[in-house]
Amino acid sequence: MKIFVAGGTGAIGRPVLDQLLAKGHSVVALTRSQERAQSLAAQGIEPAIADVFDADSVKAAIAYAQPEVVIEQLTALPKTYSRESMAAAGPLNTRIRLEGGANVLAAAQAAGVRRYLRQSVAFWGIPGAGLADEQTPLSVDASPAVAADARLVTEIERRLLESNLEGIALRYGFFYGPGTWFNPDGDVAQQVRQQQFPIVGNGDGLWSWLHIEDAAIATVAAAEQGNPGVYLIADDQPLPVREWLPAFARSLNAPPPPQVAVEDALKLEGGADIIYYQTQMRGASNAKAKRELNFQPRSLEWVVEPAVTHAS
Numbered sequence: 001m002k003i004f005v006a007g008g009t010g011a012i013g014r015p016v017l018d019q020l021l022a023k024g025h026s027v028v029a030l031t032r033s034q035e036r037a038q039s040l041a042a043q044g045i046e047p048a049i050a051d052v053f054d055a056d057s058v059k060a061a062i063a064y065a066q067p068e069v070v071i072e073q074l075t076a077l078p079k080t081y082s083r084e085s086m087a088a089a090g091p092l093n094t095r096i097r098l099e100g101g102a103n104v105l106a107a108a109q110a111a112g113v114r115r116y117l118r119q120s121v122a123f124w125g126i127p128g129a130g131l132a133d134e135q136t137p138l139s140v141d142a143s144p145a146v147a148a149d150a151r152l153v154t155e156i157e158r159r160l161l162e163s164n165l166e167g168i169a170l171r172y173g174f175f176y177g178p179g180t181w182f183n184p185d186g187d188v189a190q191q192v193r194q195q196q197f198p199i200v201g202n203g204d205g206l207w208s209w210l211h212i213e214d215a216a217i218a219t220v221a222a223a224e225q226g227n228p229g230v231y232l233i234a235d236d237q238p239l240p241v242r243e244w245l246p247a248f249a250r251s252l253n254a255p256p257p258p259q260v261a262v263e264d265a266l267k268l269e270g271g272a273d274i275i276y277y278q279t280q281m282r283g284a285s286n287a288k289a290k291r292e293l294n295f296q297p298r299s300l301e302w303v304v305e306p307a308v309t310h311a312s
């Protein structure tokens, strides 16, 4: 198939492009940069140069490419994962998802694209018993930043799913692997080494993880054989912060993470959001992706299973 990727040069976009090429698709990727356009061309990918905020250029690029499928992976996330850097990046990240995404969606509709997939988020299912599935409402009344993000995701998913295209929202778990904050050279790893990433309270918040290459495999499977609608894409075993964080620290040869009481976290700016991620977050079920996309994710790389001993 001919597939157009917006955001193909970012952390998730790059493995998506590799996977599309590996599966024999003909690929066009959007970038703002001449230099990146040249490296895309060297990889056998047709570059399209445009800024997503320039609606006419995006429309022309997709009309020219005539793809059957569009995949949208646009973000404007910071290189560091801190409350300050995330707050500073927030407005542009929101704008790129809402306004940039709307421009790409409109251009796809105008060009007669059949299927449209976009990035979404797996960690805002409303807290409750068991794992969240695709029907679980999002936490639109949670802590301030989480609620704002959940409302944004609700809106961009609605816009896609109510469009006349075969719309698929891919709600990804927490990315790790090359180019992410959780890679050994990434920002969170650095914070963990410096004991700046604590466990808050009981650390009961369940994180659903996803290796960036598994994200790419699931994305391409959804482009090829998914059904319109929502898919949660995450590994098999959501883990509480109190388990994955000390294991992550060990894998980095870092000291154990410090502990912070909930009452002390509440005094911090954005404390309610920190408490959500650390103590309330609900894991996500990947059952639908396994069933419909034959998704077979790897286990979280830095959690070493205890050796199995067989009774004789």
Ligand SMILES: NC(=O)c1ccc[n+]([C@@H]2O[C@H](COP(=O)([O-])OP(=O)(O)OC[C@H]3O[C@@H](n4cnc5c(N)ncnc54)[C@H](OP(=O)(O)O)[C@@H]3O)[C@@H](O)[C@H]2O)c1
Pocket: 006, 007, 008, 009, 010, 011, 012, 013, 030, 031, 032, 033, 036, 050, 051, 052, 053, 073, 074, 075, 076, 077, 078, 079, 080, 096, 100, 174, 175, 176, 179, 180, 181, 182, 186
């Ligand atoms: N969970 C995680 O750990 C996680 C997940 C994702 C990202 N991150 C972190 O976030 C940081 C940035 O990630 P990233 O590399 O994916 O983001 P990025 O470098 O900001 O790239 C996002 C993608 O969106 C495109 N894009 C952004 N604004 C655009 C615009 N106005 N017009 C057209 N295209 C636009 C970029 O294309 P061009 O720049 O080529 O134009 C690129 O393909 C990294 O440090 C990464 O570690 C972390």
